[in-house]
Amino acid sequence: MATVAATSIFSERSIRRARLGSGLVMFLFVLLHLSNHALGLISVAAADDGRRFFLSIWRNPVGTVVFYGAVLVHITLVLRSVYGRRSLVMPAAEMAQIVLGLAIPLLLIDHVIGTRIAHTLFQLRDDYETIVRLLWITSPGNGWRQVIALLAVWIHGCIGLHFWLRYRPWYDKVAPMLLAVAILLPVLGILGFIEMGRTIAEPAYEGMVDTHRYQENLNIRYYSDPQAQRQIAIIRAGLYGSFSGALLIVVGARTFRRWRERVNQITVRYPGGEAISVPRGFTVLEASRLGGVPHYSVCGGKGQCSTCRVQILSPHDDLPPPDKLEQSTLKRIKAASDVRLACQLRPTHDVTVAPLLVAASETTLPPNTQETSPGREREITVLFCDIRHFTSLTETRLPFDIVFLLNRYFALVGNAVEKAGGRIDKFIGDGAMALFGIGSSPQEACRQALVAAATIVRDIEKLGAELSDELSMPLHIAIGIHAGPAVVGTLGYGRVRSVTAIGDTVNVASRLETAAKEFDAAIVISETVASLSGADTAGVESREISVRGRALPLKVYVIPSDKAVELVEGKDV
Template sequence: MAAPQLSQAPVRRLLSDRNLRTARLVSGMVLMSFVTMHLMNHALLLISLPAAETMRPWFLLIWRNPLGTVALYGSVSVHFALALLSLYRKRGLIMPMREIFQIVLGFAIPLLIAEHVIGTRVFHTLTGVEDSYRYVLRTLWVASPIGGVRQSVATIVIWVHGCLGLYFWLRYRHWYPRVAPWLLIVAVLVPVLALLGFVEGGRTIASIGATPPPINAPVIAADKQIKEMLIRSVYLGFGGLLAGVFALRALRAYRERRNLIEVRYSDGHVVRVARGYSVLEASRVGGIPHYAVCGGKGRCSTCRIKVSEGLENLPSPNSVEQATLKRLGADPDVRLACQLRPTGNVSVTPLLVPDRNRLLLPGQPVIPGREREVAVLFCDIRNFTGLADHRLPFDIVFLLNRYFAMVGKAVEQAGGRMDKFIGDGAMALFGVDTTNVEACRQALAAAAAIIRDLEQLNDDLAGEISSPLRVAIGIHAGPAIVGAMGYRDVMGVTAVGDTVNIASRLELAAKEFNATVVVSETVVQLSGLDLSTLEICDIDIRGRALPLKVRVVPQGTTLPIAAQKPAADAA
C-alpha cells in the first residue's frame, strides 16, 4: 500500500499551487514577449512595408526555430490548460468583476486568433507559401476585411488580457508605483502603433493592387480545404473542452451536494457549501463581504481568519499559505480564507475589515498595507502650552494654522506628504513613491526649510506672541507598514512601525537636548549629504538593544544642506 503513496507524492509536489502559479506566470511571460515583439514589428509598417519585412526574419529567427517553437506552443498549451484547470477548481463563479473580465478575455482569445494562426504558420508549413506582410495584409485588408477587423479586436483583447495579468502580478511590488507611469505609456503605445501600422500597411497593399495567383493553384486549393477543416476542429475542440470542464463541475457539484459543511461567521451568518470550497468562496456564495486584495491567490494576508471552532477539520496549510503565515508569525488558529478548504464544520472570524462599504466613502481608493522603506519626520512646537495660556481660542487656532501651513508647504515642496497633525505636532512621510535615498534627502530638505521659514513666521507674528516660536524635529528612516488606515472620511495613507516610533522618540530627544533637529545617522548616510560638522551622539531607544547614533542641530543654527549636493549628484 505504501508504494502508490510514494509514487503519488512527486506528482502532488509537481502540481502544488506554487508550481502551478509559477508555470502560469512563466508561460504568460513567454506569450507576452512574443506578442510584444510581434506588435512592435507591425508598428514598423508606419515607416514602410520594406522596413517591416526587413525586421521580420529576425522575429522568425527567435520564434520559428525548434527551441522557440517549443517555447511558444508549449506556453500556449500550458497557459490554456492551467486556465481550464483554474476554471474547474473554482467552486463558485461568484467573483469580483475584474476577475470575470480577465477570464472572459482569456477564453475569447482562441476563438479570435485560431483562423489567423492556422492561416499563417500552419498554412505556410502545409504549402510553403511565405506568410509575409504582403501576403497577410492582402488577405486581411483586401480579400477579407472582416478578418482584418477580427484580428484588430484580437490584438486589443490579447494585449489587455496580458497587461491585466502583469498588473495583478506587479501591483504590490514596492517599486511598482515608480515605474507604473512608464508601463502605462508602453501599454498604450504598443497596440496603438501596431494597429496604425496595420492600417498603413493595408493601404499600401491596396494601392499596389492584386498579384497573380500562385502557380500550384490546385495544390493550394486542396490545402485551403485542410485549413478550413483545421479551423473547424479548433473551434469544436475548444467548445468541447469548455463543455467538458462545466460538465465535470456539474458532476462534482452533484456528488458534493450529499456532503455539505457549514461555515459559521462571528456575525451570525451561516453558509452551507460542499466540502472542498475555500472559506473565501463560501463568503462569496453567501454574499458576505470578505477582504481579499490579491484576488484569492494567497499573495497577501488580507483575507485571513481566526478559526474558533472546528480546528480538527482543517487540512494542513499548502506551501503558498504556509509561506504567508510564516511571514506573519501567525498563530495556529489563523488561516488564509482563500487557501483554507475545511473538511468539516468550522466557525471563523475575519481578522480584517469584512465590510468595506461601511469603512469607505464612495470614490475612496483601497490601498492595502505593504512594507516600504520610508523616512519619517516629526515636528512639534516647544513650550506651546505656555504660549497658549491666557489666549482666546480663535488666537490659538490662528497661530496653529499659520504654523501648520508653513510645515505643510515645506514638506510638500521637498517632495513629501503630510501624514497627520496631532495637537501642535505634525508627522510627514517621505519615500512612499520614491527610493529611500531620495526620501532621506527630501526629509532633510524639509527640515531645513522649516527652520528657515520659522524665522519669517516669527517676524510676522512678532506682535502676536510674547516669545519666538521654536520647534523640535526628529527624523528617522527604515521599514514601515504603509497603507490606507482609518474610518470613512478620516481614511488616509499612513505608516506604522518601529521607524515611526523612533522618529517620534527623536523629536522628544530634540527637546531634551534643547536642539532644533535630531536626525538618525541612518538618514545621514543614506542621503549622502556631508553633515560631519554636526555633533554626533548616542541615545537609548526603548526596545533597542544598542544605542542609536544621531546628529544634533543646536538651537539657533541651520541644517547645512542648502548649498551642497549629494556626493553622487556632484560626481
Template sequence: KVHFPGLGFGPLQKLLHFLMALDSLYRRQTFRMPVGEALKIIFGLSLPFLLVPHVVAARVEPLLSGVYPDYPAILRTLWSSSFNTSRQSLALIVVWGHACLGAWFWMRGRAWFPKYETLLYTVALLVPIFALLGFVNGARSLERDYAEHGGYGDRAYSSQAPRVDPNLLDKIRLAFYGGFASLIGGTLVLRALPARGRIRIRYPDGRVAAVSLGFSVLEASRAAGIPHVSVCGGRGRCSTCRVRITQGLEGQPPPEAAELATLTRIGAPENVRLACQFRPVHNVSVVPILDTDSLGIKTQLARQNAGGRERRVAVLFCDLRDFTRIAEHRLPYDTVFLLNRYFEVVGEAVEGSGGVVDKFIGDGALAIFGLKTPLPEACRQALSAAARLSQGIRALNQTFEGELEQPLRLAIGLHAGPAIIGEMGYGQATSLTVVGDTINTASRLEGLAKEHDVELAVSAELVERAGLSFEGHRRLEISLRGRKATLETWIIGDAAQLSLSLPMQG
C-alpha cells in the same frame, strides 16, 4: 524570411497557456469573482477559437501543401475578407487585454505601481492602437510592393502551387473547435462532480457557508454571497482578505510559502490567515479583519445654507499619534485600509454627535459643530464626538490587536468661537470649509494634547458654553502664538470618560 515546418513554438506556447487556464478553472471552487478576474478568464479561454483559422492557414495548410508563405502572403490572406480582418483585429485586442489584466493583478500591489500607473495605462492603450495602425498600413503596402518587385517569388502566389482540399481544411478547423470546446466542457463537468466531504465556515454575523473540501475561505465567502475584500484578486500578494480564526484552528493546514511571507511581513499572529490561501479541512469560525465598509467614508450630512457667512461654531481637530512610524511596517494596502477604518470611526463619531467632517488632512481630521444648532448645543456635540472618538479608537485597537506594534493613539483639540463658513477653492477642488482664528486655536490645542501625552485639550470657553464643569481635571493657562491673552485649557487624559458626564444626545 526563413520558414520551418511544424506547428512552431508560438502555437504550442498558446496551447500550454490554455491548458494552464483550464487547470486554474478546474481548481476554482466558485464562479463568483470580481469582473476583472472573470474577464481575464474569458479572454484566455476565447483566444484559441479566434486563432484557429489563422493557425490552420499559416501552419497546417503549409504542412499539407509544402508551401510556406512569407509575411506578405499571410497579410494578404488576413485582408482577403472583412470577416478575416475583423477576427484577427479582435484576437489582437483580446490577447492584449488578457495580458494587461494579468499584469495589472500582478503590479497593483507593488509599492511603485501608483507612481507609474498613468504611464502604464497610457502604454496599455497605445500599443494595440499602433499595432492596428501597422496592420492597416501593411495591407496598404501590399499592392505597391507586389507591383514593384514583380511578385514575391513564393509558390503561394502561383496558380500552379499545390492546393489543399478546402473541405479538408474545414474539417480540421472544426476538429480544433470541437477539441477546445470539449476540453472546456470536460473541465466544467469535472468541477460539477460531487466532492467528498463538506465543511462549514461560520461568520461573526451568524451566516454560515457550507462548502466542499478544497474551498478557500475567500471562495466560500463568494459562493455564499458574503462580501469579502480581496484587492490582489486572491493571489496572496496583499493581506486585505485576512481573517482571524476564533474556533477550529487546531488541525488546519499550515500556511504555504506565499501566505507565510505575507503574514510575516505584517507581523500577524498565529490565528490570522489569508482567506484566499487558507483552505480549511474541518469546520471553522472566522472574522474578516477588513470589511467592505472600510473601502470608503460614509456620506456626510448635507451642507445646504452654510456658505458665505460668519457663525459661532465649535471645532474639533484630531490626529493620530506616531502613525507615520506605524505605517512604515505595513503593506501599502493595509495602511490604506487602516486609515479608512480610522476615518470611518471619525465620521461616525462626528456625524453621530450632530457635526460635519470638514476635511481629512493626512491622518488628521477637522470637524465643525453648530452649522444648524445654537453654540451651547454645538459645544456639547463636540465634547460628545471626542468621547465617541476615544471609544472608537479603543474598539479599533481591539480589532487590530496583535497586528500593531503599538496601539493607535489620538490627540484631540476642541475650541469654540467665530469662523467664516463658505464654499472655498477653485474648480472641482471647491468645497464647504471654515477659516479663522477658532480653527487655528483648535489645531494648536491638538498639539498641546500631544505635548502633555493626553487625548484631549479643550478650551475652558467651550466647556463653559456647554454648561459643564470639569473639576478634577488639570487646568492650564497657556500662551498661543499670535494671541496676547492666555487661554484657559482643560487637559483630559482619557476622553472616553467624558461620556459619563455629558447629557444624552437627542
C-alpha cells in the same frame, strides 16, 4: 489542506511563476507583433522589413520552443486554475481575464493555421502582402475576426500585467505611461492593418509592385491540392477539438465534483449572523464571495498578502495546517495561532470566522474613494515634529493668539515638506506627521526628509526671532525621522478620509521625535535614514535608545539646531 512543499516544482508558488513566465513570453510576442503591424502606417514594405526582424526572434528553433511551450504551459495552467476555483463568483476584472483567455485560442487557431502551419508544411510565404490581401479583400469577415482576437489578447495580457505589478512601489509612478502604451499600441496596430488593406486594395497598387510572386504564392499546394486541404482540415479539427475537449473536460469535472460535494457540505459562519453552506474544499474567501459577504483580498486570493485574514472563533486545532505559502505570510505579520488566510484555508468542518479587515460594500461607497483598497506596503520615510514646551509658551496667551501662532507654524512646516517632495499626513495639536517616498526611492525619500527637517529648523528660528517680543521663551522644534516598511492606504470615515501610513516605522519615528526632546536636540534620525540619505555624519553624536516593542536598542544620530542645515548642505546629500 497542506500542499506540496514550496521548494517542489509542483508547488503553488512554482505553478504561479510558470503561469506568469509563460504569460510574459506571450505578452512580449504580442507586443512585438502589434509594433510590426503599426509599421503598416508607413508602408507594406516597412511592415515586411519589420516582419523579418520579428521572425528572426520567433522562427528559429529556440524561439519556436520558447513561444509554443509558453502557449501550451499557459493554456494548461489556465484550465487548471478554472478547475481549481470552487466558485466562479469573483471580481469583474478577474472574470474578464478568464473569459478573454478562454476565447483567445478559438479566435486565433485559424490564423495560426494560415500562417505558421501553412508556412511550415507547404512553404507558404506568409508575408504582409499575402495575409492582408486574404484578410482585407478575399475574406474581410476573417479580417475583422482577427481584429477582435488582437484586442482580446492585448486586453487579457494587460489585465494580467496590471494584477502582477499593481502593488509594486514604483507602479503608480509609471502607470500613466503604461496606460498610454496599452491604448496606443493596439490602436496603431489596427490602423496599420487597415492602411495596408486599403493600399493593397487600390487598383494602382497592382501597377506599383510585382504581383507575380503573389500569384505564385497562391498557387502552392496549400490552396490548390485537395490532399493538402484535407490535411489542413484535419489539423484544424484537431486543434479546435483538443481545446474544446479540454474545456469540456474541465467543465465536466467541475460539474461532477459539484454533484459529489452537494452531499458533503460545510457551513462558514460570520459575526454578522451570516451562515454560508459550501462544498467541502471551498476556501473561506470563496465562501464569502459566494454568499455576498464583503471580504478584502488585495492579491486576488493568491496568498501573497494578509488582507483576507480571518480569526477562527470556533475550535481550530483540527483545521488543515497552513501550507508553506500561508505560513510565510502569517509569520511575516506575526499572526496569532487562531488567525488564518481566508484565501488558503479550506475547512473540513463547520467553522466560525471573523474577517480582521472589514470591507465595505463598494456600492455604498462615495465616488472616487479608495476605501475598498486597504493599502499596500511601501518603503517610506516618516517625519514627526513638535514644538517643545508648547504648553508653557501658550498658557498665558489668548486663544486667538494661539491659533495665529499655530497657523504660522503649520504653514512653514507644510511649505518645507511639500517643497522637499513629501506630503503632510496630519497635524495633531502642535505636532505634525509627514510622509516621504510614496512616489520616490527610499534613498531620495530620506534626503527629502532631511532637507525638510533642516528647513523647518531654520524657519522656526526665524519665526521665533520675529515673535520674540511676544513669547515668554524662544521657539524650539523637535524632529524625529525614521525609514522602513509601512502600510500606506486610505483611512477614515465619511468625508474624513486621507492617505496615511501605519506600522512599526511610524511608531519609531514618533519615538525619535520624543527622543529629540529628551536630548534637547533639534533632530534625531535613525541609522537607517543616515545610511540611505548618504548624510555626512562625521562628528555627529550617536546614541542607542530603546524603543518599545523592539528587543534590541536602536542607533540614532542626535543633531542640534546649529548642525541641522550644515548636515543637509554637506557633501553627498
